[in-house]
Amino acid sequence: MPKLGMEPIRRAALVKATIDEIGAAGNLDVTVSSIAKRAGMSSALAHHYFGGKDQIFLAAMRHTLSVYGAEVRAALMTATGHRARLEAIIGASFASSNFQPDVIATWLNFYVLAQTSTDAHHLLVVYQRRLRSNLMYDLQPLIGQRAEGAAARIAGLIDGLYLRQGLARDVADQSDATAQVLALLDAELQGRAQ
Amino acid sequence: MPKLGMEPIRRAALVKATIDEIGAAGNLDVTVSSIAKRAGMSSALAHHYFGGKDQIFLAAMRHTLSVYGAEVRAALMTATGHRARLEAIIGASFASSNFQPDVIATWLNFYVLAQTSTDAHHLLVVYQRRLRSNLMYDLQPLIGQRAEGAAARIAGLIDGLYLRQGLARDVADQSDATAQVLALLDAELQGRAQ
DNA sequence: TTCTTTATTGACTCGTCAATCAATAAAAAG
DNA sequence: CTTTTTATTGATTGACGAGTCAATAAAGAA
Numbered sequence: 086m087p088k089l090g091m092e093p094i095r096r097a098a099l100v101k102a103t104i105d106e107i108g109a110a111g112n113l114d115v116t117v118s119s120i121a122k123r124a125g126m127s128s129a130l131a132h133h134y135f136g137g138k139d140q141i142f143l144a145a146m147r148h149t150l151s152v153y154g155a156e157v158r159a160a161l162m163t164a165t166g167h168r169a170r171l172e173a174i175i176g177a178s179f180a181s182s183n184f185q186p187d188v189i190a191t192w193l194n195f196y197v198l199a200q201t202s203t204d205a206h207h208l209l210v211v212y213q214r215r216l217r218s219n220l221m222y223d224l225q226p227l228i229g230q231r232a233e234g235a236a237a238r239i240a241g242l243i244d245g246l247y248l249r250q251g252l253a254r255d256v257a258d259q260s261d262a263t264a265q266v267l268a269l270l271d272a273e274l275q276g277r278a279q
Numbered sequence: 280m281p282k283l284g285m286e287p288i289r290r291a292a293l294v295k296a297t298i299d300e301i302g303a304a305g306n307l308d309v310t311v312s313s314i315a316k317r318a319g320m321s322s323a324l325a326h327h328y329f330g331g332k333d334q335i336f337l338a339a340m341r342h343t344l345s346v347y348g349a350e351v352r353a354a355l356m357t358a359t360g361h362r363a364r365l366e367a368i369i370g371a372s373f374a375s376s377n378f379q380p381d382v383i384a385t386w387l388n389f390y391v392l393a394q395t396s397t398d399a400h401h402l403l404v405v406y407q408r409r410l411r412s413n414l415m416y417d418l419q420p421l422i423g424q425r426a427e428g429a430a431a432r433i434a435g436l437i438d439g440l441y442l443r444q445g446l447a448r449d450v451a452d453q454s455d456a457t458a459q460v461l462a463l464l465d466a467e468l469q470g471r472a473q
Numbered sequence: 474t475t476c477t478t479t480a481t482t483g484a485c486t487c488g489t490c491a492a493t494c495a496a497t498a499a500a501a502a503g
Numbered sequence: 504c505t506t507t508t509t510a511t512t513g514a515t516t517g518a519c520g521a522g523t524c525a526a527t528a529a530a531g532a533a
Contacts, residue, residue: 089500
């Protein structure tokens with residue numbers, strides 16, 4: 086029963102299924118068949134819409150990044166003042182939608198994928214630049230030329246705590262991760278790191 | 280020409296070849312054949328000595344961790360005073376032997392492996408505990424109960440910067456990574472993060 | 474010298490998986 | 504009503520790779 090306009094629906098379903106499947110498997114060794122099955126279609130259809138496995142992964146990566154971007158944007162919308170905006174960025178990075186085990190596993194695997202795929206690499210670079218730029222925008226007015234180093238440390242700590250969370254087996258608290266980065270932010274704003 | 284006592288030699292060669300091969304491939308999709316070939320033997324022999332692919336990976340992981348551990352121990356040996364010891368730990372974490380692209384790729388892939396392999400997971404937990412414990416040992420006398428949070432942040436930043444380095448294509452400076460963590464250390468010791 | 478142990482490999486099995494393709498079906502266009 | 508376009512899949516192909524095994528060879532032991 087070929088209803089027209091299936092393409093976007095199928096694509097979205099495949100992207101979601103990819104993330105779920107990576108989360109369930111814990112690595113990128115997920116087959117097109119298993120993804121397609123989870124999305125309720127045949128593997129042939131997945132190939133039909135995406136062309137190949139790599140492109141399915143890339144689409145999932147873009148989706149994850151765009152969800153994160155939206156989260157940050159929404160958080161920034163409600164924040165006023167540089168300090169509040171910085172806290173919003175940090176909070177969004179550890180928001181529950183990015184902090185699900187599935188999503189973390191997906192991120193982690195993207196880092197691996199980025200080592201071989203130019204496209205994946207580029208997407209991660211974009212993410213890093215955006216995070217850095219967001220931080221700089223509000224750090225610079227507060228601490229001037231010290232913003233550069235502070236942004237590098239805050240961004241690094243976010244990534245590091247995210248990585249640790251990916252390793253943790255239990256569904257640990259994102260509140261703790263957030264608190265750690267906020268503590269660092271405090272230190273940076275008080276100017277004790279140069 | 281079966282000279283006796285080949286086992287340790289072959290095992291060591293396979294471990295080294297595994298790290299090289301992962302570094303060259305950029306992911307864990309390296310075949311036993313390619314590893315064995317790089318190590319100058321048949322894949323059958325690799326299976327003979329290790330039993331299976333997983334165990335080859337685990338051995339490579341143990342080796343990487345033990346090299347890192349030795350590096351830290353050596354650095355601590357020559358350092359006197361809590362502050363110097365902390366700097367030694369940080370320096371060792373970014374020492375050139377761990378900061379080679381091959382080794383970084385291997386670490387990254389171990390994080391992925393740890394999501395499915397209990398053994399791999401355990402090894403990484405041991406690493407994290409050791410790092411944390413090393414940091415705490417010297418932080419506690421300096422800043423007392425604030426040591427806990429400080430150790431989490433420093434360890435997190437080390438991991439995060441390591442991750443970023445794994446993503447960077449160019450052979451960037453470990454001096455910068457070290458400097459960032461040292462700046463954080465400064466801030467923590469001055470007590471501006473609580 | 475004969476037997477056992479260690480070293481070593483080529484050839485093979487078995488499974489898996491990405492990608493293709495021909496075939497089916499239903500909507501829409503003409 | 505015919506043709507084209509979109510949707511969909513089962514079956515198949517072709518490649519690759521982990522693990523096994525029998526066979527070969529050289530030491531050392533008896």
